[in-house]
Amino acid sequence: MVVKNEMKLEIKSQTVNISFGRAVVAAFISQLDPIVPEVEDISTAVSEAITNAIVHGYKGDPNGIIRIMVRLLAGNQVEIIVEDYGVGISDLAAARQFGKTSQPEERIGIGFNLMEQCMDEVILGTSSKDNGSRLKTSGFMQFFRQGLGLGKKIGKKTGLDGPGTRVTMRKRLQPAQV
Amino acid sequence: MALELILKEGYLLVHLQGDLDLHSVDKIRAVVDNALNRGGVHTLLLDLSQVPFMDSSGLGFILGRYRHLKKKGGQVVLIAPGSQVRRVLKLAGVKRIIEIYDSKKAACRAQGEVL
Numbered sequence: 001m002v003v004k005n006e007m008k009l010e011i012k013s014q015t016v017n018i019s020f021g022r023a024v025v026a027a028f029i030s031q032l033d034p035i036v037p038e039v040e041d042i043s044t045a046v047s048e049a050i051t052n053a054i055v056h057g058y059k060g061d062p063n064g065i066i067r068i069m070v071r072l073l074a075g076n077q078v079e080i081i082v083e084d085y086g087v088g089i090s091d092l093a094a095a096r097q098f099g100k101t102s103q104p105e106e107r108i109g110i111g112f113n114l115m116e117q118c119m120d121e122v123i124l125g126t127s128s129k130d131n132g133s134r135l136k137t138s139g140f141m142q143f144f145r146q147g148l149g150l151g152k153k154i155g156k157k158t159g160l161d162g163p164g165t166r167v168t169m170r171k172r173l174q175p176a177q178v
Numbered sequence: 179m180a181l182e183l184i185l186k187e188g189y190l191l192v193h194l195q196g197d198l199d200l201h202s203v204d205k206i207r208a209v210v211d212n213a214l215n216r217g218g219v220h221t222l223l224l225d226l227s228q229v230p231f232m233d234s235s236g237l238g239f240i241l242g243r244y245r246h247l248k249k250k251g252g253q254v255v256l257i258a259p260g261s262q263v264r265r266v267l268k269l270a271g272v273k274r275i276i277e278i279y280d281s282k283k284a285a286c287r288a289q290g291e292v293l
Binding site for chain 2: 015016018019022036037040041043044047048051054055110111113114117118
């Protein structure tokens with residue numbers, strides 16, 4: 001995996017930082033000349049990941065740390081990792097279900113589903129139960145991974161060192177138009 | 179996020195301006211629910227023409243108002259969502275249950291030109 005460029009950003013788990021986080025990611029990936037729908041999809045996925053860290057990871061505590069890492073990979077691919085050091089997710093199966101949410105407010109439990117639909121691949125890892133789960137592999141990444149014989153890695157443990165949740169998302173962008 | 183409300187003959191038109199995410203929905207929800215709870219509102223029209231971004235928090239706000247009004251026989255109408263908002267609405271299946279119009283004029287015409 002050739003990393004052509006990368007960035008790291010740490011923000012506090014405050015809702016005002018959600019737009020800042022997605023704006024920074026959008027600005028960073030602009031060097032790949034993405035088309036507007038790609039930027040919109042990545043912004044949506046990043047916003048959901050940060051929101052989940054605030055709502056589920058830190059339960060609204062504004063003093064948690066959320067780390068966002070973006071890697072630009074060979075082949076016009078973008079990898080985004082959003083991780084927190086909060087309480088983790090106790091039930092990964094429930095977290096990935098459409099309409100399931102642990103929050104009583106109008107959190108409609110569609111965040112992970114949106115991430116999956118906006119990105120080629122989404123991997124959710126949590127240390128809460130020292131396990132991890134590959135949510136879905138679709139589109140190009142499914143073809144790519146199967147072609148390399150990596151399909152067996154589905155379901156591989158991706159537990160973190162400490163409490164928290166890590167969301168790894170990948171998307172291949174259309175080749176830049178000359 | 180800024181918002182402007184117009185209430186007339188049971189129609190509540192809310193013009194939203196800015197991103198609709200977890201940071202902004204609490205304020206919007208409080209203001210809109212305050213207007214809805216005054217009673218008599220049967221149709222909530224949300225003008226999204228100046229909302230450049232919305233995530234699942236915004237969806238939760240819209241669907242919450244939809245459920246609230248549906249119980250009373252009312253409805254929610256969405257106006258002129260931009261490309262990102264429209265895509266999120268489509269991915270969530272909202273387009274199947276809530277009317278979406280391309281312009282405020284078209285939405286108002288469909289509601290009998292009350293607003």
